[in-house]
Amino acid sequence: KLNILDYNNHHPIFFNLPLNLTISSDDIFVTKLFAYDLDFYDNENLKYYLIDKDQQKFFSINEKTGIIIQKIFSNQTFSQLKIAVSDGLYLTINYLPITIYDYSKHSPKFSSNEYLFQYNKILGQISAYDLDPNDRIIYKLYLEPDGIIIDSYSGIITIHRDIFPQKIEFFASASDYAQQIVYTKIQIIFPIQPKFKSNLYFIYLNSTIKIPSEIFQFELVDSLNQQLLLTKFKIDETKFFDIKQNKLILKKQLYPLKISYFNIYGYWKNYTCQSIIQIMYIEKIFKLNKQFYEYKIDKILLKENFFITKFKIKKKVILIINSTPL
Known part of the structure; x- marks a missing residue:
C-alpha cells in the first residue's frame, strides 16, 4: 500500500x-x-x-x-x-x-504656572500642551483634599464634598508619552458674599439702661463666616436709635411695653445686604458665657431633633431661642 x-x-x-x-x-x-x-x-x-x-x-x-x-x-x-x-x-x-x-523632544508645558478657581462643583480645567506631534498628556493631582478629583485626560477638576477648610491649595502634574513631567499650583478661593451673622437680631433691653448707650456691635462676614473689614452700616430712620460705625446706639428711652422693629443695612465694596432688628424690654438680663455661639454641622449628618449643644443656666430660668431663617 x-x-x-x-x-x-x-x-x-x-x-x-x-x-x-x-x-x-x-x-x-x-x-x-x-x-x-x-x-x-x-x-x-x-x-x-x-x-x-x-x-x-x-x-x-x-x-x-x-x-x-x-x-x-x-x-x-x-x-x-x-x-x-x-x-x-x-x-x-x-x-x-x-x-x-520622538515624544521626548519637548516637555509638556502648562498654560499657567498657577491656577486660581472659585469654589464650585466644577472648579475648572487645567491645560498643558506639548509640541511633539500626537503626544498624549496625562494629568494628576498631588496633596489635594479628599473629595477633589481630576479627569486624567481632560484636566477638568471637580469637587464632591461640601465642607472644606478655609484655604485650599494643592498641585497638579502633566506627563507625556516619554514620562516627562511638569507641575503647576492650584488655589481655590471662595466667592465673597457678604452677609450679616443673622437674618434677624433679637436685642433685649432693661429699663435701667443709661441714655445714650451702646447696645450692640454688628459685623459682616463672608461665606465662611470670616469677618470682613472696611464695612459700613445704616439703619432705618428712627428717633430712638443711631448707628456709629458698627455700633448700635440707644439715644432715647423706648416705651417698655413696645417692641420695635427696624432694618439695618450693611455695605462692603459694591455689595449691600440687609437684616432685621427687634428691640424688646425685659426685667432682668442673664448673660451666657459667650456673646454668640457658632456651630459647624455637616448637612449630611443633620436630621430632625439633632443634638447640637447644652446650655448651663440657673434654676427657674427659662431659655428661649428665637428661630432665625439662616
Missing part, C-alpha cells in the same frame, strides 16, 4: 498585517506578526525574518513568535521594515510601514 501526501504546495501568508503602525521612539515592543499556511502541518514550522541588514541594527524579530522589538532609536520618523515568513521551502516577503514619533 502506498500513501501519497500533498506536501508543501502553498506559500505562507501574512495575516492582518498593519497598514501603518505608529510607535514611540521609547517603545520597545513594536508588534507581533501573524501568518498561516494552507499546508496544515507547515504552520508549526513557520519562521519570521527581517530581510534588511541595516534595519536589523534598530529592530529585531523573534523567529518563532514573530514579535518585533525596537533595539535603539534610529532618529528616523518613518521606517518600512522588510519582513518575511518561511515554511522551510517557500519565503513570503512583505513590508511593514512604521511611523516613529
Whole structure:
C-alpha cells in the first residue's frame, strides 16, 4: 500500500498585517506578526525574518513568535521594515510601514504656572500642551483634599464634598508619552458674599439702661463666616436709635411695653445686604458665657431633633431661642 501526501504546495501568508503602525521612539515592543499556511502541518514550522541588514541594527524579530522589538532609536520618523515568513521551502516577503514619533523632544508645558478657581462643583480645567506631534498628556493631582478629583485626560477638576477648610491649595502634574513631567499650583478661593451673622437680631433691653448707650456691635462676614473689614452700616430712620460705625446706639428711652422693629443695612465694596432688628424690654438680663455661639454641622449628618449643644443656666430660668431663617 502506498500513501501519497500533498506536501508543501502553498506559500505562507501574512495575516492582518498593519497598514501603518505608529510607535514611540521609547517603545520597545513594536508588534507581533501573524501568518498561516494552507499546508496544515507547515504552520508549526513557520519562521519570521527581517530581510534588511541595516534595519536589523534598530529592530529585531523573534523567529518563532514573530514579535518585533525596537533595539535603539534610529532618529528616523518613518521606517518600512522588510519582513518575511518561511515554511522551510517557500519565503513570503512583505513590508511593514512604521511611523516613529520622538515624544521626548519637548516637555509638556502648562498654560499657567498657577491656577486660581472659585469654589464650585466644577472648579475648572487645567491645560498643558506639548509640541511633539500626537503626544498624549496625562494629568494628576498631588496633596489635594479628599473629595477633589481630576479627569486624567481632560484636566477638568471637580469637587464632591461640601465642607472644606478655609484655604485650599494643592498641585497638579502633566506627563507625556516619554514620562516627562511638569507641575503647576492650584488655589481655590471662595466667592465673597457678604452677609450679616443673622437674618434677624433679637436685642433685649432693661429699663435701667443709661441714655445714650451702646447696645450692640454688628459685623459682616463672608461665606465662611470670616469677618470682613472696611464695612459700613445704616439703619432705618428712627428717633430712638443711631448707628456709629458698627455700633448700635440707644439715644432715647423706648416705651417698655413696645417692641420695635427696624432694618439695618450693611455695605462692603459694591455689595449691600440687609437684616432685621427687634428691640424688646425685659426685667432682668442673664448673660451666657459667650456673646454668640457658632456651630459647624455637616448637612449630611443633620436630621430632625439633632443634638447640637447644652446650655448651663440657673434654676427657674427659662431659655428661649428665637428661630432665625439662616
